[in-house]
Structures are given as C-alpha cells and as structure tokens.
Amino acid sequence: MLRQITAMTWKELKINFKDPGVVAWMFVQPFVLIVMLSFAMGGSFGESPGDENALRVLAVNQDRGAQAAAILGRLDAMGAFAVETAWQGQPMTPQTAQQLVADGQRSLALIFPEDFSESLALARPGQTTQVMAIVGPELSPHSAELSVEILQGLIDQAALRARLPGETGLKATVQVVHTTLPEAEATPTPDAFQQYVPGVTIYGIFWIVSLLAGSVFLEKREGTFRRLLVAPMSRQAMLSGKVLPYYLINLLQIAAMLGLSTLLFGVSLGKSPAGLAAVSLAAAAAATGLGVLLAAVGRSEAQVGMLAAIVILSLAVLGGCFIPRWVMPDWLQTLGLVTPHAWGVDAYQDLMVRGYGLWQVLPKTGVLLAFAALFFGLGAWRFRFE
C-alpha cells in the first residue's frame, strides 16, 4: 500500500511540475501578489521591514506659531527620524496618534500644544508648557530616552534663538514629557509584509483545491482512474495517493513564500520554528481537505473549476488574506471565523507579529486541523470512485 501511495505521489508531482502553468499559478502568482500588495499597500500599514533605519514619529502639530513645524523639520532632516504629520490624508490628531501607538503601528508620537511658539519666545516663570511624547511598549527605554533627549535639545536650541539676547540665561519653559503605554494596552498590528506574506500564502495554498479536484476529474475523463480501480489497490490507498502529492505541493508553496519573503525582504517569521511548522502543516491539511471535498461534490471539470474560483476568492477575502480583518466591521470579523483562512492568517501573525510560541498557536492550529478533518471526512464520505 505504501509503495502504491508513493508511486501515485511521484506520478502526480511529475505531472504537475512538468506543467509550467501549474508552477506559475501555484508559486509565481502568490509570490508576485505578496510583493505587489506589500509595496503598494505599505503606506496603509505599520512600519515595513525596509524602514528600520528611521524611527517613524507621528507628530501632532497644534502650534499657532511656526516653531513646532521648524523643529519637526529639523528632526526629520536628521535622518534618524521619519516624521509623519498626516494619516491617511488627514492631519494628525492626538486621538489618532495615541491610537496608532496603542495599536503598535507606530512606536512614538509627539503632541505639540497650541502655545508652543509663544512659550519658546516668552519665558513665563512658574509656568511650563509640555510637549507630550507617547511611547509605545515595543520601543526600548533607551531609544525612548534618547529620542526625548534629542527633541528636548532641539526645543532648547529653538528657545535660545527665539529669545532676546538678554534672556539667554533663562531656563527653557518647554519640557518634553513622555509616557510609555503599558504592554497590555498595546495590540501590535502587522505591517504590509506581515499582512500579505501570511495572507497571500494562505490564499495561494487554497488554489490546491482547484488543482486537486481538477486532477481527479481529468483522471476520470482520461480513464486512468478506472484503470487504477481495476488494479489491486484499496480505495484508501487511491485516495491517499491522490491527496498526499497535493499536500506536499502546499508545503512547498508555504516554504517558498515564507522563505523568499525572509530572504528578499527580511520578513521575520517569529521565534518559534515549531509553531511555524505546526501552523503550516495544519493549514496545508485544511487546503487539501477542501480539495477532496470539492472533488467529491463537483459534477464536472468545468463546474469544479468555477466552484473552486468562487470558493477560494470568497474565503480569502472573508478570511482577511487581502484586507486585514481588524479593519473590517465587527460582524464581518466574526463571520470571517467560519473560514480556515482567518485562523491560518491569525496564527501566522501570532508567530510573526506578536512573537508567540508553539503553545500559544496550538488552539488556532487545532481549529485548522478541525477544518481539515471536516473537509476530508465529508469529501471521503461523498467521494465517487466510479
């Protein structure tokens, strides 16, 4: 039986890898999507892996004068900071800045008060104007201190320039006050690569549904399936031999997508190889299981092709492969949980974004395996060998 399953697996892999269309569709298409979507949508997400040299700083400029803008300009020109004064086309507000830091999309926000320029120019003893620095938990204390020191230095410098020569000895009355958000308040959200590498990988592996179901119908049409039925081979071996190669193709797809993304774009895959392996094995099982189910319920090659495209795209969109689920309305986020895609993408992001380990992703891995068991069970039950 094992020899027969191996023979079928080898044959299927040979047929598929001889077909440039299959290689292009299963490997090139998702990777091109990862690259295109990550770069195209990078601005809509948090920091991308290529920006680690400059710390992205959100700036809320409420200053009635010009001093805050000048200081932000100098900060930006230093190269170590990338100052953002707008978000999605709108001027930055204190609420937006605080939320983005709390969400983990940025790690530092500065809020300049309305009377900033006035306070620099006129020393008012006993009165201190504060520039708020909101620090995210992922920014190290050292980096936070350093950033605040640099900003305070720029403010003091500006104060000296702004005052009359006789006032140079006076102490600056503008202070940078920083608050670090506690760990619990921060829910890190992915950047563009952290969204699209797992998202498109999960989307890509579900195309196996079309390939597997199509191959079953092709074999039935070409008569080779009947020939196998006449051979001394159990139906379990036949089904296993039909499923295993596509499961292996799925694992190769995952390895290629994640591997190339790390190699070419420095995407971190987290710190748990075991967790990554568990999620990948379970996600691939869910995808091939759905392929068996579609092969069982489909009536023709044409019907299966159409059905596969509808199912794959709908589940991918609903499951957050292209549009992050956290930007969806609550009801749609809940609905997305009926897809294996949502659990797969979330599990990968737990590992890649939130730094979880194997034990923390086991529940989501379990859900993926439950999807796999359901799909495969129903498919095997309804599968028509004749």
Next chain:
Amino acid sequence: MPAPMIEINGLVKRYGQRVAVDGISFSVRQGEIFGLLWPNGAGKTTTLAMLSTLLAPDAGQASIGGYDLAREPMRIKALIGYVPQELALFPTLSAWDNLAFFGRIYGLSGAALKERIRAALELVGLSERARDAVKTFSGGMQRRLNIAVGLVHQPRVLFLDEPTVGVDPQSRNFIFEHVEQLKAGGMTILHTTHYMEEAERLCDRVAIMDRGQILALDSTQALVGLLGGGVIYAGLPADKLETTLAAIQALPHVRTVTPQDGHLKLETGDARLALLELIELCKSRDVPILSLEVLEPNLESVFLHLTGKRLRD
C-alpha cells in the same frame, strides 16, 4: 481437463427496472482467446465491469483463476490486466513513466520493473520512443502503449476491450500479432470487438450477445456453419408471397424458407447458386423482386441472423 480460467454462472446485473446482464453463463479455458460480440448497449460494459471487480453482480457467480469474484476481488485484480476501449494514459508523461507507474501499482520495483517495462515496450514496438511524451505519439502508437500498460505486470488473464477501434491497418496488424504472441505464451484473453475479421482471426470461441443474454456460443467455424451456405432476404409483393413460397422451397440450393417481417428468409446451401435460382424463378413467374440482401457465411451474417441488427448499429 484443466479447470477453466474464467467461469461465469447466471450472472445478473440490473439498473432499476432495466436488466443489463440477464443470467449469462460461460467459461474460458486457460490460454484461450474468447471473443464477445455484441452491439452497443447490449451489456458489454456492465459485464466487463463485473468481471474486473468494478461492479458487484446482483445474482450469479463468477470466478477467475479459481478465485471467487465476490469474496476475493483483490486476488482477482492481481491476476488480470485491463486494456480499456478508450485510451487510459498520462499524456504528459513518457511511455516509460506510464509503464513504470502502473508497474509500481502492481507491486513491481527495481530491476524486475525495468525488465518488464523493456519487455512490454518491445512487444508493442515502442522501445525507440520510450522516453518521449505520450502526447507526441500517433493514435496507433498510443493504442499500442495502452495495451502495453495492461501487460506490464504479466497478467494471467487479459481483458481486451475493443483494442483496435480507431487504429490504422498497420497498427491493427501489429496488435493482432501481439495478441497471438500472448496467446502462444499461455495468456487467457477475453476479447470484445465489433470487428468480425478480428474475431475470426484471433478468437478460439465467440459468444454472441444481445440484450444482456448470450444468443450463441461456439467456435467461429461452428457459428458460421449456422448459416450453412448463407442467407438471402428477398422482398416480394405481399399478394405473391404465399403462391411463390412452395416453389422457392423446392429450389435445389434452398434449405428453408420462412416469411419474416414481410420478407422471405432463405437459408441456403450455397447463397450464390440459390440467388440465381431465385431470380430465374421470379422471372419465369413474373414476380418482381422488391428487395434483396445476401448474407455471406461469416460472423457478421451470423450476428445479423441471430440478433436482427448489425454490430455497428
């Protein structure tokens, strides 16, 4: 006398109200080529599906190589080779890869597998094209490979389902020679065909079937002998049938005359001489012959004689 390789007793298969196979019984000896002649829809596919363990019969028993069809299907599967009517190959793989795959499915491996592949390719004359993709082969070459796949594991019983449909004459002769070689090697072959010359050349015995039943079963010579010297169907005016019947019956080369569907059916000792006598008789009596059909004594005529329809209908 050795036990038959294939033995079938009262095999029945129904699809709802329709009886596809209606209690057929026959046996095939080891090393025999047994032909099944039947028109489309007469139960051929169902019978082959049952014998190759794909379908369970509703009644009756069958055994192949001494193994019971119902109780020991896996043992039977290991004994038989199946060459389907339609091509059943992987077109993007090479001839070698196709044979290697099916060989492995039947448990062959290593040097034995390679040896069997080489032998099968040589048998069908495709050794030179072993590494080429099947989709680049001509129709005849694909047919030959289709047969080789059924032979790669050296089955003791081979089911050949219309192996020469759509094959050019050269490839057909090639296939005939291979089948004769297999028979010489002691293989038992169950051969279904529409082609009478194929059955006459290859088959030791032939069963003629229609509507799920066996109408006649014997050697090809004996079956052809059923027609004597041939059969003539003559269409005469309805008002002349009765008056001419006795005279026709008296013609020297006519054995029997029976009215059938407005015609007269003449079983003859020699169809050509009987035809001449019939024409002269009708001319002398001024009876016009409205239609005339002569069935030469061959399997095609036997089939038409027994079933009332042509094989290719």
